[in-house]
Amino acid sequence: MGQWPLLQAGIIPVTDATATLYRSWMCVVCGFIYSEADGLPEEGIAPGTRWEDIPDDWTCPDCGVGKDDFEMVELD
Numbered sequence: 001m002g003q004w005p006l007l008q009a010g011i012i013p014v015t016d017a018t019a020t021l022y023r024s025w026m027c028v029v030c031g032f033i034y035s036e037a038d039g040l041p042e043e044g045i046a047p048g049t050r051w052e053d054i055p056d057d058w059t060c061p062d063c064g065v066g067k068d069d070f071e072m073v074e075l076d
Helices: none
Strands: 024-027 033-035 070-073
Touching: none
Parallel strands: none
Antiparallel strands: 024 033, 024 070
16 A cells, blocks of 8 residues: 555545645656656646646656556655
8 A cells, every 4th residue: 555554545634744745656668757746847737736637648758658557656
């Protein structure tokens, strides 16, 4: 479940402190990383945009695959 299993399971309520926990998603085809904190301003995706708020028809800017080919990753 990752580093924040209680938050992901809905056991910890979302507060100002937990709302800023941003995730990163990696394309399993080419390794491109989408960071919710950084967004993709050059593609019109503002910093802070959650993965689930990106349109379903969005594609990886490096290789063109869809959102289904991304996995959440923990970055140090």
